[in-house]
Amino acid sequence: MRRRIPLIITFIIGVVLITGYFVTRGPFNTLYESFSDYFAIITVFAFILGGGSLLKIHLKRVSSRAADWPYSVVTLVAFLVTLVIGLFKVGNPGGMSGEILASGSWLRFMFDGVYNPLSATMFSLLAFFVASASYRAFRARTKEATILLSAALVILLGRTPVGAWMTAWMPESLAFLELPNLANWIMAWPNTAGQRAIMIGIALGVIATSLRIILGIERNYLGRGE
Amino acid sequence: MDVTLMLWIDAALTLMILSFLYRDNPFYKFAEHLFVGVSAAYLMAVGFWDHLVPNLLGKLFPSLMSGVVPGAVGRSPDYYYLIPAVFGMLLLTRLIDRWAWLSRWALAFIVGGAAGFNLPRFLDSDFIIQVQSTMIPLVVLDASGNLLWGASFSHVVLVLGVICGLVYFFFSVEHKGALGHVSRAGIWVLMVTFGAAFGYTVMARISLLTGRMEALGAWLGSIF
């Protein structure tokens, strides 16, 4: 039961969705339309599961007084407050039928005032780390790394006006060697070639993995053991 | 909401996160934990109101939902939507240790769905059309039949680049002799690609910092 049913569900869904791609009408197509719709709905439950797991983990930490447990309280309070505000549309000028982020609603405030700066700043930290990594770890140690670095430097300079100034002295006949042109050429040709090779490889990998999943050969996602 | 208050909260949270650059500290930890809580709840709320309410609850219980889903007025319930509702609930059983195995049924739906969607799409968009787009002439002539050196060179780079890259990812043949050379050329093409990716990534990260600094600037501007 625990193993077989999931394998059969995966098989049926997979086969219906693949068949629906090739078949334009008939029962398979109707199933295809429905499963596609159901799939989207079930993925929303993944958010609920995410919230539930978060609640469970942090409640456990607080109750067992794990290291840094007061921060778990922060997470719990933030989660519950935002959830109540969101689910009950607190302060929404349109009431329960208003747009979720309507101007003036409390959730909008949470989004603009709290979520926005936190998530944006979290990512902006990377600007600092990328600079430090460039300085301390990017070494032309091997021929491969040298090629990588050279291409990177051309792109970095070529995508700004500095690159144009640096190579503006070049004669007309060598215009293709000007940094901005070189940067655009690298993006359009060698980059496309490399990305395409990777893309074709990944596509074959996805096809093989999907096939193995549908046929139940790959079932690690179900976890090991019972 | 008061604009000045917003600016202050924005700036305070931004500085808390940035303080991580000096070293890990309680302000950063506070902001980070706040972020985790708010984002999880935000996703749930938006997923619930924008998707679950109109696309599931409105179809299962149209009369009950008519207050919040105007389109549901006068519709009769569509019981086929019990299927995704049941699978969704099964997914949530993962939260209860004793029933957690049931969530595999829902997981099987999601994983099978992803596999079923992906197989034909990757086959078509990322395999067939990519191969087709690479079938280009190695010699490019202009209207009067003269050889265009630049364009021809670019085409050769693209075609040979894709082939060498693919050879590098060949696993069932030893990369020796001629094949070894081709595979070596393949790794060089990949390195140029990664170099481009590196340059672009740097560009992206800097842009994000610029956006944040502008926000801090707005806050400072409001003070002085």
Added chain:
Amino acid sequence: MRIPDSILRIDRRIIFLLIGAAVCIPLILKPRFQDSPTPIVQSIFDTVERLPAGSRVFLSFDYGPDTAPELDPMAKALVRHTMTRGHEVSFFTLFPEGVGQIKKITDNLLPVEFPDKAYGRDYVNLGYKAGLGGAINTMVVNFRTLVNADAEGTPLDDLPITADVDEMVDYVIILSLTAGDPGLKEWIQFAGDIAGIPVMGGGTAVVAPELYPYYPQQLVGLMGGLKGASEYESALVDRYPTYRNATMEATMRMGPQVVTHVLIVLLVLLGNLAYFLGRSDRRNRAGRTGQ
């Protein structure tokens, strides 16, 4: 300690400070750089320009606040352009965070810059839908199953702009602003290549290189990162000089971009110089002690 080693071991917080300065100083001094669109960006502009007025355009905000500094300028430029051309635009998002990004446009930009454009007639907000690629698939096979009302819950039939939209192919073009997964790749795989609707848009500089293989067959055009946005802005200002005085965010942000790029190039070169000097140094020392 030899000089190369000490250069290599500098506290990384010094580099952090340098980066901070390289971003802030140009923001204060506000240098402006002239830009001109590359073909891959120009083709988006030309497509929007050539569509007959009143064309139905689908614009998906597939990003959140974390990547907004790169993608917001693209969103604004595209909205300004499509509105100026008189197209009918449907906003949509596959990211829950995208809801907030759409609101920034519909609350702050449209009422101010286009007061004569009306919600429901010239533009509409279709909100967020879950399901990643599966959501796009559902829209392509049966649009109304997934989207039966706008973000406020008003049925599509009650809005003039969407009353005639029964299928995805009723849109003449799909635009996506992409931060990752799902985004342009999924729009190409699930809508463009399947239903034959042209797809184009912008991506963060992180995702842009991966999208190049789709251009030009499957992707009409692509704005890559802030630079792509700045190119689009310059094309817009060139064609519609009224925007000359509008805040062109991407163009403004190119200042810090230029300075930091140069700084990072110098850092890479310096790091390598120190590394190679230090290496030959170490080698010599090793030789002398006979190791």
Added chain:
Amino acid sequence: MYLFSTTGRPPGVPHSNGLSRAVPAFAAIFALSRAVPAFAAIFSLLQADPVFAQAASESGWFNADRTQALVLGIILTGAILLYVVLASAGRPLFIRKIAGLDTVEEAVGRATEMGKPILYVPGLNDMDEVQTIASMNLLGHLATIIAGYDSRLHVPVRKSLVMSVARETVQQSYLSAGRPDAYQEDDIHYVSDAQFAYAAAVDGIIVREKPAACFYLGGFYAESLILAETGNSIGAIQIAGTARPPQLPFFVAACDYTLIGEELFAASAYLSKEPRMLGSLKGQDAGKGIAIVFILAGSALATLYSVTGSETVREVSEIVLWLFR
């Protein structure tokens, strides 16, 4: 030469039952159809639905635009399945040497000599990601080597499910290497779900413990450069691998060896010798072969047409290229 013969088969499985052993979904459906006639029930229900009945009565079911995709799909999936079944039946399949994997033993030896631990980071993804699964296979192999030496293996993880799988895997490896006593459960521990908190914690581990070797194998995101840089700064031997292209440049530049994209999966198959993985890899190679042959043929014909402008060439190429439209 690296030839793997895969003659072992699980006990109790008859050899004749090749297909349903290779393809568990078939086995499951056969078993279920014997027990519960649910399928018949589902389909009779569908037939009763007026929508289905009406749709079924219309003609032109097949989408002719997708003939090529169907043909190529059958060829590719057929090749993959064929090799999977062949490999499961015990046919030896060759897989090339992967640079970096040979250095694993050396890195472990060095760590033992220096009396320093080995750090293994399995990426950010949960167990539903193929990269994490591949990473667990690699971890199992690494643990077997480490068990033979006397060094410590430290595995900080981001997902609790990954932690339990990693513990099982490592314990199993130590057991099979005859060193169950050397297994330390606490060395494989959960850190934090938050991306940067996790990165900062691993960063701290690297700086404090100064591992002799760092392995970053799995699905990585923006934190890749933070980890690789810190590992590089303490002079550890670093071996990385991910199938997420945007992170590859950072690993290539800062690590000694990097498994690029598919190499991560190949490495996992190479080490685990799992016949179905090997077979699948071989089938994917067949796909690459098809791509290369058609790209060569297509460009050659296009070149010929561009130079000669001959109608015959165009017609020939259209026949050859029908498969790719």
